[in-house]
Amino acid sequence: MDSSAAHGVFGQVSMGYVVVESERLGDWRRFLKQGLGLHLESESPSELAFRIDAHCRRFVVKRGPAEDVVAVGWQVHREGTLAEILSRLQARGIAVEDGDEALAATRGVRALKRLKGPKGLTLELFTDALTSDAPLRMLSRGFVTGDGGMGHIALTTRLPTKVCRFWQEIFDARLSDRISQPMSGTMLDVSFLRLNERHHSVAVAATRGLRVDPIRTQIQHVNMQVADRADLSAAYARCRDLGYEIAHEIGQHPNDLELSFYVTTPSGFEIELGWDALCVDEAAWTPAWYDAISLWGHRPQKVSPLRQLLLNLGNAGRGLRHAFRPEYSPIP
Ligand SMILES: [Fe+2]
Numbered sequence: 001m002d003s004s005a006a007h008g009v010f011g012q013v014s015m016g017y018v019v020v021e022s023e024r025l026g027d028w029r030r031f032l033k034q035g036l037g038l039h040l041e042s043e044s045p046s047e048l049a050f051r052i053d054a055h056c057r058r059f060v061v062k063r064g065p066a067e068d069v070v071a072v073g074w075q076v077h078r079e080g081t082l083a084e085i086l087s088r089l090q091a092r093g094i095a096v097e098d099g100d101e102a103l104a105a106t107r108g109v110r111a112l113k114r115l116k117g118p119k120g121l122t123l124e125l126f127t128d129a130l131t132s133d134a135p136l137r138m139l140s141r142g143f144v145t146g147d148g149g150m151g152h153i154a155l156t157t158r159l160p161t162k163v164c165r166f167w168q169e170i171f172d173a174r175l176s177d178r179i180s181q182p183m184s185g186t187m188l189d190v191s192f193l194r195l196n197e198r199h200h201s202v203a204v205a206a207t208r209g210l211r212v213d214p215i216r217t218q219i220q221h222v223n224m225q226v227a228d229r230a231d232l233s234a235a236y237a238r239c240r241d242l243g244y245e246i247a248h249e250i251g252q253h254p255n256d257l258e259l260s261f262y263v264t265t266p267s268g269f270e271i272e273l274g275w276d277a278l279c280v281d282e283a284a285w286t287p288a289w290y291d292a293i294s295l296w297g298h299r300p301q302k303v304s305p306l307r308q309l310l311l312n313l314g315n316a317g318r319g320l321r322h323a324f325r326p327e328y329s330p331i332p
Contacts, residue, residue, distance in 0.1 A: 007084045010172035013195045014149025016075035016126060017057055017107060018222055020267060021064035027266035028061045035239045035263070036224070036273060037139030037231070041132075049108070052143040052224065054131040057108025058150050067267035069219040071114075071122040072153060073107055074171075075129060082113075082127055088170050089115060094330045099124065118163040119155060120328040121218045140235060142227035148198030148279065151223040154272075156215045160191065160206035162329040167193050167202055169331065176200050176280060177255045179290045186210070190293070192255060197279040199256035212323040221262060221270040225277060232259060232275040239263045240301075251297025254290045262298070 022028055029048055032038045038050040038059060050059040064070070076082040089096050099112040109126040117123040143150070157163045167173035173193040180189045187208040192200035205220065206213075226232050236250055239261075247270045248262040260274035 008172055009081055009084055009170075010174060011147075011196050012077045012081040013085075013171050013201075014075050014077070014147060014198070015072065015151055015153070015201050016109070016129060016149060017055070017073035018059050018069055018150075018153075019071040019073070019107070020059075020061045020265075021066035021068060021070045022061055022267045023063060023065060023067070024266040025061060025063060030242070031244065031266055032059060032061075034139070035242050035244055036235055036271065037238070039136045039138045047106070051132065051136060052138070052140075052150065053136075053145045054133065055108060055145075055150075056130040056132050057106075058145075060106065060108075062106070068217040068269065069121070069153070069222065071107075071124055072219075073109065073112070073124040073126060075149065076125055076127050077147075079127055082125060085125065085170060086113065092169075092331055116328065116330060118159070118166050118327075118329055119157060119218050121155075139238065140226050140228075140231040142231070144225040144227055144277075148196050149201060151225060152198065152201045152203060153222055154190075154203035154205060154220045155218065156205045156213045156220050158206065158211040158213045158324075158327045159329050160189070160204050160211075162331055163204045164191055164193060166329070166331050167195075167204075171195050173202065175287050176285070177288045177290065179253075179255060179293050180208075181291065181293045186212075188293075194280055199258075199277055199280055213325070213327065214323045215269075216322060217267070217269040219269055221272045223260070223272040223274055225258070225274045227275075229259070229275050232261075232273060235273050236261050246301040248298040249301055251294045251299070253298075254292060254295045255288065257295075260298075 033040045041049045041051045046063045048061040049057045052058045096113050096115045108130045110128040112124045112126040176192040176194045190205045193202045195201045245264040247264050250261045252259050256277040258274040258277035260272045262270045262272045
C-alpha cells in the first residue's frame with residue numbers, strides 16, 4: 001500500500017447530523033415528527049432532537065434566528081483518518097477548534113472539532129456518536145444510514161471550483177457525475193461529490209457564466225433516505241395532508257436513480273426525502289454528465305409561472321438581494 005492509500009480519507013467519512021436554528025420549534029416539531037415521521041428523542045423550549053436510527057441525535061433544531069442549517073456533523077470512522085484530516089486542514093491554515101463537552105452533548109457525540117467550511121457553514125468532525133437501543137417511535141419504518149451516513153446536503157455557490165476542491169483536498173471526495181440544466185434563463189451546473197458508497201454526500205450547484213447565488217440559506221436542501229418505498233409515499237401524503245409546500249413532487253434523478261420529493265421546511269430551505277438511491281461500485285464507476293436534473297417528475301406542486309420560477313430556485317424569493325454577496329472560502 002502506498003502512502004497516499006495508507007492515509008486515504010475516502011470511504012471513512014459520512015454525514016452524521018444536521019443542526020438547524022429556528023424560532024419555529026413548534027412548526028419544526030410537527031414537520032419532522034408528523035410529516036417526515038422522525039423519532040422525537042427530546043424536546044425543551046430551546047431545542048428539539050430527533051433520531052432516525054441508533055444515533056441519539058441526527059437532526060437537531062435549536063432556538064435562534066438563522067432559519068437555516070447552522071452546522072453539519074461529519075462522522076470520521078477512524079481516529080487515524082481524523083488525524084489525517086486535521087493535518088490537511090492545518091497545512092492549509094484552516095483553523096480548527098475543539099467543541100466543549102456541553103456542545104458535544106447537544107450533538108449527541110463524545111467529542112467534536114469545528115471549522116468554518118465553504119460559504120462559512122460550520123462543519124463539525126466527530127468519531128463516536130452516542131447511541132441508544134431504545135425502540136424508535138417513527139411513522140417511517142426505517143431510514144438508510146450506516147456507512148453512507150444519514151443523507152446528503154446540496155448547496156448553491158458562487159465559487160463551485162473552490163467548494164469542490166475543498167471537499168476533494170480535505171475529504172478525498174470523488175466526482176460521481178454532473179448535471180447541467182437550463183433554469184430560469186441561465187444554466188445550472190451541479191457536481192455530485194461522494195465521500196463513501198453513497199452516490200453523493202455533497203451536491204454543489206452553480207450558475208454558469210455570471211455566478212449568482214440567490215438562495216438565502218446556506219443549504220438548499222438536506223436529503224434523507226427511507227428504506228421502504230411505502231414510507232416514501234406515506235410521508236409524501238402526510239406532508240401534503242398537513243399542508244406543507246411540496247417544492248417538487250415525487251420524481252426520479254437520472255444519476256443516483258433515487259425516487260424522491262422535496263418539501264419546504266418551516267425555515268424555508270428544503271428537505272428531499274428519497275428512496276432507493278444506488279450505491280457506487282468503485283471498481284466499475286465512470287462519471288457521466290447528464291442534461292436534466294430529473295428523469296421524470298419533480299414538478300412543483302403549484303404551477304403558476306411565477307411560483308415555478310421561485311420554486312426552481314428554492315427559496316430564492318427572499319434571497320435575491322444576496323445574489324452577488326461575497327462568499328467565504330476556506331481555501332484560496
Ligand atoms: Fe438531493
